[in-house]
Amino acid sequence: MFHKEGIVSIAIAVSVAAILSIVAFTVEMPVWTQILLLLLAAFVLIIILQFFRNPSRKTILDDTTIVSPVDGKVVVIEKVTENEYFKDERIMISVFMSPLNVHVTRYPVGGKVAYSKYHPGKYLVAWHPKASEENERTTVVINHKNTAQILYRQIAGALAKRIVNYATQDDSIVQGADSGFIKFGSRVDVYLPLDAIITVELNQKLKGGESILAKFTDE
Template identity: 80%
Template sequence: MFHKEGTPSIIIAIIVSAILVGVAFSVPMPIWLHFLLVGLAIFVIIIILQFFRNPKRNTILDDATIVSPVDGKVVVIEKVTENEYFKDERIMISVFMSPINVHVTRYPIGGKVAFSKYHPGKYLVAWHPKASEENERTTVVVEHKNTVQIMYRQIAGALAKRIVNYAVENEEVVQGSDSGFIKFGSRVDVYLPLDANIKVELNQKVRGGESILANF
């Protein structure tokens, strides 16, 4: 299963690969170049398909848990001051996605979208300390039925030049469902209440929609 955001790229990859194979079989050339072109065509298709894959995840709906919105590795767990929406201290968990990770973003909790905003910005490397405030990003806040609000922020990196965000204010959303997509490597920051019970550790690998970041 592939994400709908990948449709144009997949079509282009198929066309490019078909051209390479066509040239390989129609133009006289050394045998090594023939195999090189065919191999390149296969490589292009594999890379694009694996990047835009959208595997089904078994999210266990739970009113007391916050699941990871993306696949990747936990690179930051720290207390920070969140200045855009809450304007107070929060626990921030950052998950870094490499180009080989699934890049679908999923809602960490269910509830109503209280805030959703896109910010144009820079393309610093995703792990840069200022990336969460200066890079291209989207900020989404979901309010749980128990009134707890959880924020997550999609952040573009040096390679990620397009962030897709489906969250619409006042819309009811389901935990673990598709909330967007980030093309190429980047990161997502999740902002939790200070009393949240953190369930992950630094450098731990997590799966979007399944791995529990915290209880509340």
């Protein structure tokens, strides 16, 4: 299963692979060159197909948990000041996605979208400390039913040149549902209440929509 955002890229990759294959079989050339062209055709197609894959995920809907919005590795867990929306201290968990990860973004909790904004910006490497505030990015805030607010931020990296965000203010959304896509290497930051119970650790690998980042404290 492939993500709808990859339709054009997949079509181009198929065309390129087909052209390279046709050239390899119709133009006179050394055998090693023919093999090289066929390998290049296969490489281009495989890379694009794997990048836009959209595997089915079984999110266990739970109003007490915050799930990871993306696949990737936890690279930051720290208390920070969030300056765009909350303007106060929050716990930030950053998940870095390599080009080999699934790049679908999913809603970490269910509720209603309170805020959704796109910011143009730079293309620093995704793990750069200033990437969260200076890179191209989108910020989404969700009002959870328990009155808590969860913010997540899609951040473009040095290769990612396009962020897709489906969240629209006042939308009612379901935990784990598709909320967007980021192309070619990037990161997502999730900002949690200070009393959230963190359930992940640094360098842990996560699955979007399934791995639990944190839990809300008992009300």
